[in-house]
Amino acid sequence: MVNKQKMNGKKIQFLFGFSFTLFLLSCSGTKNVVEVEKVKRDSLYTEIQRIGLEAARNNNVPGVAIAVIQNGKIVWxxxxxxxxxxxRKPVTPETIFNVGSVSKxxxxxxxMQLTEKGLVNLDDPVNDYLTRWKLPASQYDISKVTLRRILSHTAGLSVHGYGGSEQGTKLLSLEESLSGKTKRNGESVxxxxEPGAQWEYSGGGYTLAQLxxxxxxxxxxxxxxxxxxxxPLGLNxxxxxxxxxxxxxxxxxYDASGKPIKNRIFTEQAAAGLQTTVLDLAHFAELSLNYQPNPLHKVLKPSTVQLMEKSVLPFSDEGKSGLGYRFMYYEGFETVGHTGENEGWSAGLFMHLPTKSSIVILCNGSNGDRVxxxxxxxWAKRIKAN
Structure with missing residues (x-):
């Protein structure tokens, strides 16, 4: 579920040598002046421009990239x-951001492509596919740890998240990470x-799936x-x-105080290590909203994508997931997608499936969730009202 906005803590405004608003840019790729002006007159565009600029200024977040999808297509x-x-390097459509747990x-x-290729069965014991490392013996039934449960956070596995390492340092192997040699928490997977008994978020499960x-x-x-x-999907x-x-x-x-920090790198790439642009991630959202074979280029069947966006039991007030996709709520309004937080980065992708609407927001600051x-x-209020 979407966390409540963090309101505590001192808000420190940062000032640039010249106007921050100078770099509030339309990066929609519109083809002519008429189309650009039409986008700028969009009331949602104007509202998000105002809100995003103010929130970024107030929370030490230097840059933000936003994409909005309507009727299954990127509109701006x-x-x-x-x-x-x-x-003084501005954010552009080609700017690369780390997106934290959106990686999942x-x-x-x-x-899921492995299941279509017949290499994995969604409901087979994952341990049976492993040789380099296996889940340790447990009082719980290891044979019930399946890919379906891992992807939906119902496998009963440990390790909520990962901190990564500074770029340039030597990474752990997957086996070392799974065994708990990570610096952040030292917790093994x-x-x-009991698998299948409750929803419990586990980045560790995705590291196991990566292996x-x-x-x-x-x-x-x-x-x-x-x-x-x-x-194949054109996510170049x-x-x-x-x-x-x-x-x-x-x-x-940038950290919470607005100071630049080194990029984080991850052994646990599937859980937290993805780098992308706002346009690539928005295209991914388009593919998640339009179940058409041709754009999917045989990466996944349309029926598989639809399955991934359906909730998996059990779920509760603590959380609800499909296969890789999480369900999130705002005042009774349900969206599916994911959010992500790594040190220096924050991101969110939200989709309203009935209207084929989506918003993608990428930030290069630790306080990006406040943006x-x-x-x-x-965006949610606007979609809910229509």
Missing amino acids: TQCIGFADKEN MVSAWGF RLIS MLEERTKEKFADYMKKNVFN HTTYEWTEEMMKNSATA WYPVYQS
Whole structure:
């Protein structure tokens, strides 16, 4: 569920050498002046522009990229502020952001592709597919840990999330991470409740699924996703690794006080390690809203995408998930998608399936949830009222 907006803590405004509003840009890719002016007259565009700019200023978030989808198509995007405020580098449609746990929703496409290829069964014991590392013995039934339950956070597994490592440091192996050698919490992936008994968010489950994919395909997870998911879908600025090419267009990450920090890199790529642009992620949302075979380029069947967006039992007030997609609520208004928070980054993707509407919000600041949440509220109110 969407967390309540963080209201506590001192709000420190940051000032730039020249007007922040100078870099409030339309990056919709419209083809002529008439279309650009039409976008700018859109009342939702204007409202989100005002809300996003104010929230970014008040919460030390240098840059924001937003995309809005109506009737299953991107209608406009806008960019606010700086990808790198020290160098006065503005956010553009090509700016790369890390998107934290939004990674899970995207990685689920790779895992589900394995089921279509017959390499994995959604309801088989995941441990049976593993040789490099296996779930440790438990008082709970390990055979009930399945891909369906992992993707829906109902597998009873530990490790809520990951902190990553500073770029340039040596990463742990998947086996080391699963065994609990991470610096953030030192917690191994293990069963902490009976699989299928309750909803409990687990980034650790996605790390286990990442290992399963590597074992079944004999490929590195990032390589498999690029070749079999991103390239066919035309997501050409999306990767689970920080490549040199990606770094050229990357935003700088900023902590809660607005200070630049080094990018985080992750062994646990499926759970937290995705880099992408607002346009690529908005295109992913389009694909999640339009169940048509041709745009999917045989990456997934339309019926598989629809299955992923259906809730899996059990769920409760603590959370509700499909397969990679989470259900989120605002004043009784239900959306499906995901949010993500890593140090220096924050993101959200929300879809209203009945109207094929969506909003994507990417931020390069640790306080980004204080930006995307009021923007999301504004969008949700508008969709709910129509």
